[in-house]
Amino acid sequence: MPRGSAAAAGGAAGAAAAAPWALRPALAVTSRLRLGGALAVLIAVLLVPGGIAAGSYAQAVGGQLSFAAQERAGVVVLRPALTALAADVRGDRVDLAPLQAQVAAHPELHLADELRAVSAALGAADAGSPAGRAAVADALVALVTETGNGSKLILDPDLDSFYVMDAEVVQLPRALAAAAAAAVPPSGAADAQVAARAVLAGTVAGAGGSLVSDAATAARSTSAAGLAERLTPLRTAGAAAAQVATATTAASGPQLQQAVRVLADDAVVTGGLAPLDALLATRERHLSSARDLRLGLTALSLLLAVWIAGAVRWRTGRDARAAVGAAAALAGGDLSEQPAPHGRDELASIVRSVDGARRTLVEQQRALRASATELERQQRTHYRDQRLAEQQARDRAQQVVDETSAVVLTELEGVVAQVGDVTQAASGIDDSVREVDEVARAVVAQAEHADELIRTLGESLHRVGSIAGLITGVADQTKMLALNATIEAVRAGAAGRGFAVVADEVKQLAATTASSTEEITSTVSALERDAQALSDAVAATGGCVKAVDAANTSLSGVAGEQGRLVDDLRRSLADAMERVRAMGALGESLERRSSARVPVADPGTLVVRGQGHPVRLLDISEGGARCLLPDGVHLAGDEPVELECALLDRTLRVRALAVRASADGEVGLRFAGHGADEAALISAYVADFLSPVA
Structure with a gap:
């Protein structure tokens, strides 16, 4: 058996084989698509999960970046809040303008109620007394605590920044509040006064110890260079807190006042905020860089996949179009040689088979053309004889x-x-x-x-x-x-x-x-x-x-x-x-009798009321045409239509009026409004038909 026949037989056997049951749902979908469309669906199915994963990752990292940005907003509000707290503990005038400006600039932290409480404490009649200052300190500590909660600083996920946050948001405000309470003159029995001082001393000492411990733990847990030196103000605050505790226990007023001023120094109180903001900024940069790097690599991979898939789809589509084009040309009567893909796949085999059928049809067409030429010569001779008889009858x-x-x-x-x-x-x-x-x-x-x-x-x-x-x-x-x-x-x-x-x-x-x-x-x-x-x-x-x-x-x-x-x-x-x-001029007024009518072998399309209908043309002249309408199509007198047909390998489109119609579907058309190009095409066709056949 020849190789081509064997390949054809094998292909037929493969096509006749039943599809596996597991593939039948996918085949039901892909069978409705062209080859290029099926490849596009496959590419989309492969790329969509990667795109979804990349989007989910970008969304997650975006959430982390938003979390860090909110923490940094809390750091911005903490600075004027701690400064105001330190001034209150030192006994200086408290300026709330910077704090009010930052609270207004960050409404997402919801600190309006706490700020009103601070303003109310400062506006109290005894705000300048030690007890009043202790109340103002408590209000400011509540505002600092709410700032840590609202900005999610209290939930910081990194150890280094978490411990620095604990020192600035929890321990240092607690120590300052206890120091402010220690400055209030004691009241009550001597034993109660001693117990109260002991409690305050314990609170301050515990906060001081936590400050030193937080600074050490943050320095051990970080990869940032120089963080230990930058946390020196926290260690200073811890030592000052220990002195405040000692002075509180000893009930030494001058020593307590001196230790409190060291503890409440602005540089000491806000010294940990700059390292905390730097750690948060570093985390933002790392998250942003990692996101950009991973998304870039993902985008590059997706582009590479799309590039390769596009090449495969283009090659497959080109070969499929070549095969379909060759088959469509053969089905449409185009027997010219068609471009064929150079390959050994099934598409190339199909094109070669189609080309063999084309060559066979070319030989058959040559024989048919010779017969058609003779038939056309006889038809033209008969037409000229008929026209001569018609002319004689019209003259008579x-x-x-x-x-x-x-x-x-x-x-x-x-x-x-x-x-x-x-x-x-x-x-x-x-x-x-x-x-x-x-x-x-x-x-x-x-x-x-x-x-x-x-x-x-x-x-x-x-x-x-x-x-x-x-x-x-x-x-x-x-x-x-x-x-x-x-x-x-x-x-x-x-x-x-x-x-x-x-x-x-x-x-x-x-x-x-x-x-x-x-x-x-x-x-x-x-x-x-x-x-x-x-x-x-x-x-x-x-x-x-x-x-x-x-x-x-x-x-x-x-x-x-x-x-x-x-x-x-x-x-x-x-x-x-x-x-x-x-x-006397009756002959000149008859429809299309002033110009020659010649038969038309090709079918045409008649557009009636916006809808096209296939018709069989009988003849055509420079003034009009005759055709047979399909069943169910009827035309009224002088109804406008549009005729489309092929003449001399060109398309003729001309507007016309239905001048007469018979019961058997034959209708006469009178051309109306056609241009010079259409008239020239009709004249050329008539002249070509009437010319002698070689």
Whole structure:
């Protein structure tokens, strides 16, 4: 059996073997990942515990550094506290300002209550007395003790710094407080005073012995050079405490006062704080250096592991990509030679096998290409014959349309001429009606004017009648005057004869006037009746003329309506003639008939309402395309879409409108808004398809 076949058989057998049960959970996870992803998971699984351990170590060391920093904060507060305690024990003025500033600067130590107690003791009325100073000393000792607790100095883990802390935080404040109590004058019985002094002396002596012991133990337990010499103030304080104890027992006031001033000296009291702070600072430096060194080595190891793992992952990923690329190229129809890894592992064997299959397919493709070339030549020949037949059919159809259009246009033009005659006749009728209407309106105006004059005449005759009545009344009164004058003339006798003649003449004149007035009244009445008859005749004439005017108005409306109907007919004829003329360009308005259509063998993608659908292209031209839609996809008229297909080894993306669709899924597209590059690509494809095949 050939080596390749044997390797393939062995690989198949290995692949067919069942996985060990212990590996099945891990295989269930890694089988979902690519090779590079699986390697990345493996690297992460190996590196994460180291990272977690390094983080835990850094957190632990950080806690220790924070512990040391808090202890150093306590040392900073201890200095002004012990200084104030020493001043109080010596009997000097106590300055709390430095202590207050440090307590405010370190609120994490929670010393506010103790500081208020110290301030209260100093503010007491007897603060300057020995008893008051002893109370102030007790308050300061309580503050020092709380400082040791709050700053965790009391829990210091190193022997050297622990014993120095014990001397400064516990023993020295206890000795100073006992010394302050020893300065208080005793009271009570002599035996009680002796016992009290003995207790105080024992306390001071014990504190002094502890100070000396703490200094010696710290010097033995440390690796710091020169610590024993730097703790000399503690030994001095121990010796001074012993002297204070002796003076207290002997009740020697001057000796006690001198020993107390030595014990409460600022240099002695705070002499151990500088070595304590130096030990804490050294511990901080050692912790920080060890942390940095270990974390640096850990980071370097992690970086080295990542570097090596990255190299392995890159090499494996490259070989896997080469194998996958060769297989994918073969599956995708790419038969060009692919880069192959140079190695003897399974990936290289896979690539070599794929390359053998590629060479076999290349030979088969050459044979298929020759057949495809012949098929394409036949297809192009058939397409050219089909286009020639279509062109002849379109030309014949266009000829028939042109002939029919010419006949219809001739008939319509005759109708248009007749419509013109009707329009002219209607215009003449309208002009005649307009003239009659104007004459009728003039007659009506004259009749109305005559009626107005007759009314005026009637009013004048009525006024004349009124004046005639007035004259009749005057004549009647004149008759009465003539009668009275006659009677008076008869009474006068001969003297009144002449007056009787005048009265008689006046009477005759009055009778004549009355007769004339009656004739005038009769004449005026006759004139009024005639004027009324004339007014009625004029009114009747005006009514007749108005009826004629209304008839003319109606006739004018009919003529206008006839003109509008004729205009509508003329527009309809014009539209019909325009449509008939447009039939002459029918061939140019058909979708994509103005450019050549050629078949497209490759499938395409049609994006409808934001979703892509695979379609089979039927043909394409510079103006549009035809394709078959998949089942379930429907397009509305003029719905915007986007077509994507491959032409001449390039991708065409063009927007289009769905101009028509059939029940069998075929849809026609009209390109809309494509650029010059897309148009050039389509033109090149059409030209390439129509060119003769070599």
